[in-house]
Amino acid sequence: MLVTDRRLLLAALSASLLPQGALTALAQPAAIRLGAARPFSFELLAARAKKNATQPYKAPPQRAAEIIKGIDYDAAQKIRFRPSHALWRGRAGADPVSFFHLSRFSNEPVTLNLVEQGRAREIVYAPDYFDYSASGLNPKALSNLGFSGFRVMDGQDKPTDWLAFQGASYFRSSGQDAQYGASARGIAINTALSTAEEFPRFSEFWLEERGETLNVYALLDGPSITGAYRFDAVKAKTGAVTMNVHCRLFFRADITRLGVAPLTSMYWYGENELRKASDWRPEIHDNDGLAIWTGKGERIWRPLVNPNGVQTNSFVDTNPKGFGLVQRDRDFDNYQDDGAFYEKRPGIWVEPKGNWGAGAVQLVEIPTEDETHDNIVAYWRPDGNIDAGDTRTFDYRLYWQNTEPAFPKNIARVVSTRLGRGGIPGQNPWPRDKRKFVVDFTGGPLMQMKQRFDVTPVVSASRGKIDNAYVLKVVGTDRWRALFDLQIDGTAPIDLRLFLRLGNRTLSETWLYQHFP
Numbered sequence: 238m239l240v241t242d243r244r245l246l247l248a249a250l251s252a253s254l255l256p257q258g259a260l261t262a263l264a265q266p267a268a269i270r271l272g273a274a275r276p277f278s279f280e281l282l283a284a285r286a287k288k289n290a291t292q293p294y295k296a297p298p299q300r301a302a303e304i305i306k307g308i309d310y311d312a313a314q315k316i317r318f319r320p321s322h323a324l325w326r327g328r329a330g331a332d333p334v335s336f337f338h339l340s341r342f343s344n345e346p347v348t349l350n351l352v353e354q355g356r357a358r359e360i361v362y363a364p365d366y367f368d369y370s371a372s373g374l375n376p377k378a379l380s381n382l383g384f385s386g387f388r389v390m391d392g393q394d395k396p397t398d399w400l401a402f403q404g405a406s407y408f409r410s411s412g413q414d415a416q417y418g419a420s421a422r423g424i425a426i427n428t429a430l431s432t433a434e435e436f437p438r439f440s441e442f443w444l445e446e447r448g449e450t451l452n453v454y455a456l457l458d459g460p461s462i463t464g465a466y467r468f469d470a471v472k473a474k475t476g477a478v479t480m481n482v483h484c485r486l487f488f489r490a491d492i493t494r495l496g497v498a499p500l501t502s503m504y505w506y507g508e509n510e511l512r513k514a515s516d517w518r519p520e521i522h523d524n525d526g527l528a529i530w531t532g533k534g535e536r537i538w539r540p541l542v543n544p545n546g547v548q549t550n551s552f553v554d555t556n557p558k559g560f561g562l563v564q565r566d567r568d569f570d571n572y573q574d575d576g577a578f579y580e581k582r583p584g585i586w587v588e589p590k591g592n593w594g595a596g597a598v599q600l601v602e603i604p605t606e607d608e609t610h611d612n613i614v615a616y617w618r619p620d621g622n623i624d625a626g627d628t629r630t631f632d633y634r635l636y637w638q639n640t641e642p643a644f645p646k647n648i649a650r651v652v653s654t655r656l657g658r659g660g661i662p663g664q665n666p667w668p669r670d671k672r673k674f675v676v677d678f679t680g681g682p683l684m685q686m687k688q689r690f691d692v693t694p695v696v697s698a699s700r701g702k703i704d705n706a707y708v709l710k711v712v713g714t715d716r717w718r719a720l721f722d723l724q725i726d727g728t729a730p731i732d733l734r735l736f737l738r739l740g741n742r743t744l745s746e747t748w749l750y751q752h753f754p
Contacts, residue, residue, distance in 0.1 A: 269324055269351070270361040277350075277357035277443060282454055283465040283485045287628075289456075290463040290487035297345040297440065300382050304374065308340040315372040322366045323390065324351065324444065331446050332472075333393060336360075337386040338367055343404045345438060346383025352445035352454070360384075387442065389451060389470075391415075399472055405436040406457060407501070408468075410637035412583025413476040418502070418523040419562050419585050421635060423457050423466055424486070425496025425616050429549050429601040432493075437462050461490040477638035481590075485630050492623035496599065496616030498587045498633050502562045504541040504613050505605055508571070509654040509750075513543050518573050521608050523582045525566050526651070527600050527615055528641050530558040536644075536746035538651040541613055544602050545753055548730070551597040551618070560598045561586035561641055562615055565652055577608075586641045587617070590632035595620040649681040649737065649745040652716065656752075659704075659722040671704070672723050672752070676735060677716045678745050683737075684715055692739050694719040699732040701725050708737060725754045 299305075308316070316338045320326065323333035339346060349360040362383050364376035386403030390396075397415065402408040406423030426435035437459025445452040450471050457464035469481040482498070504522040506513040522541065529537040532555045539550075563584035572579045596619040603612035623629075636642050644650065659671025686692075692708040696719075706721035719735060731752045737745040 269322065270363060271351060272359035272361055274356040274358050277352055277355060277454075279454065279465060279467050279483075282443070282456060286456060286463040286465040286485065287487050289458060290489050294458070294460045294489065297438070299344065300339070300346060301379055302344070304378060305339050305344045305382075306341055308338075308372075308374075310342075312372060313338065313340040313342075316374070317368040317371070319366060319368055320394070324360065324387075325446060327393065328446075330448070332399075332451070333390045334387050334444060335390060335398070336366060336384040337388065337401075337403050339382055339385045343385040345385070347386060347439060348441040349384055349387060350441070350443040352443045352452070357443055387444070399476075399478065400451070400470055402439065402442065402453065402455075405438045406455075410470075410478040410480075410583065411476075412478065412637040413639050414578075414581035414583070415476060416578050416581035416583070418564070418579075418582030420501045420611070421585055422499045422501060423455065423484070424462065424464065425494075425499035425614065426459065426461055426492060427494050428496055428499070428599075428614055428616070429547055429603070430494060435459055435461055437464075439466070457484075457486075459489075461488065461492055463487045463489065475638075477636065480635040480637070481632075482635060483630075483632050486628065488623055488625055488627045488629075490625050494618060495623050495629075496614070496618060497593075497631050498589075498635075499614060499616035500562050500585050500587070501611045502613040502615075503605070503608055503611050504543060504602070505608050506543055507540070507566070507654075509540055509656055510543055511656075515606075520566065520571050520579070521574075521577075522564070522579060524562040524564045524584060524613065526563055527560065527598075528563050528584075528586070529554075529560045529598055530641075532556040532558060534558070536648060536650075537749055538746050539600065539749040539751075540651070540654045542602055542751060542753070543612070544604055544730075544751075546604060548602045548751065550600045550602075550751065552600070553597045555595045556592045557589055557596075557598060557617065559586055559588045559641070560615065560617070561636070562613065563641055564639070565650070567639060583637045584639060584641065586636040586638070588634040588636065588642070589617070590634065593617060593619065593631070645681070647681055648743065649678040649683045649717070651676060651746065651748050652679050653677040654748070654750065659724070661705075668722075668724075670725055672725060672754075674721055674723060674733070674735075674750070674752075676719045676748050677711070678719070678737060679714075679716045682739075682742075682744050683710075683717045686710070686717075692717065692737055692744065694721060694735055695738050696721050696733070696735045698723060698734075700727075700729070701731055723752070728754050730754075 325331040388398040388401040439455040441456040443454035453468040455466040464486040502523045527539040601614040605612040655675040659673045688710045702724040704722040733750040735748040
């Protein structure tokens with residue numbers, strides 16, 4: 238699968254994320270078919286993954302391949318999961334778990350298991366988990382199919398969900414505003430290289446309910462890697478979801494580029510990319526920036542761009558405190574989309590646990606001409622070689638919410654980035670070799686300040702000349718605006734850096750930008 242095809246997959250999978258049970262009459266709770274009980278623990282799972290890494294990779298079986306190939310987006314919506322067969326249906330305090338059917342876009346079966354008191358029992362597949370009456374399919378031909386994933390519902394008898402695992406190692410949460418957007422993955426292998434990207438898959442899951450916490454265990458398998466994962470997910474009353482992740486990785490082969498805690502999103506255009514706009518809506522993106530909290534404590538905001546070619550930027554760091562893809566613009570007026578609701582898309586923040594050592598947060602931006610492609614990837618790339626036979630362990634916490642957690646109160650954050658022609662309005666002729674950059678900040682110390690003219694924009698560029706830089710407070714708002722012109726020579730990308738200062742005091746996070754003349 239090509240890097241730029243990710244969102245085509247996820248868009249198709251979204252058919253499964255619609256309220257599948259909404260049109261199916263709710264029946265009395267039905268027993269889940271379970272296999273024989275077997276001992277289970279994370280250590281047993283890790284031992285299995287380690288053993289798998291010593292053996293050649295085997296591709297998953299293709300079951301009823303011709304039938305599954307015919308289940309496209311429309312056909313998938315006609316196959317309804319029966320809510321009466323949900324795991325933990327009717328259990329007080331538990332969110333039921335529904336299962337996904339295989340389709341053209343998710344055609345590799347996974348094994349699902351229930352864990353209770355240290356024992357695991359397979360959830361045995363049968364066609365009667367699903368209602369095929371509207372699809373025209375014959376259930377008898379699908380008797381040995383298997384599930385393609387699962388989703389966790391928003392409570393008993395509700396048609397919406399808050400967490401879903403389906404497709405390769407992808408998983409998503411709907412966040413505070415109950416709207417799916419960006420995805421996370423278990424691991425990224427060789428993203429945006431000249432060779433094909435590898436997509437390892439979660440081939441088996443184990444589900445365990447522990448009060449308010451849902452424990453999901455997963456076995457990772459791919460041509461170059463195996464792994465054991467544990468996800469401890471909690472949904473707060475606000476809708477925000479936190480997820481502690483522990484993974485132990487075993488390598489079958491050398492890895493050129495390993496991406497830890499990868500995040501995948503879509504960015505077509507925003508207020509900084511209006512020349513890319515060919516749609517009537519003002520902005521279209523799941524997230525509008527990459528936020529980084531470096532090991533030395535610097536806060537960085539890098540607005541996303543839709544480049545002319547594939548771009549990979551590395552933000553070198555040691556023991557990062559966090560990074561994430563965030564949707565800071567949460568105003569409906571800036572999107573005007575009452576179907577996709579981009580202003581409600583959650584951000585995903587990665588908080589490393591322990592010391593991750595030296596490496597870089599890498600941001601991959603891929604050109605796109607519409608919103609059906611996931612063209613943004615962010616992950617941590619550790620320094621050093623990844624060789625066959627190696628073992629790596631990572632611990633981190635994921636936050637699915639509107640803003641990055643624990644943002645400091647003593648600095649301002651960027652809220653918008655705009656570009657236009659340089660020079661002074663009305664200047665004739667206007668300078669064709671200049672572009673004007675307008676960056677708005679709010680929060681932190683700026684909230685208490687009245688208009689003054691000694692706030693300084695500290696601006697630098699990798700090439701070109703900075704001119705006419707100044708800062709002012711936007712009348713009638715709590716925003717402060719930094720403006721500057723960039724005189725440009727040539728067509729190579731230009732890296733820009735900006736923050737606000739008053740005397741020796743830093744007032745804001747650092748704005749980074751990559752401009753393509």
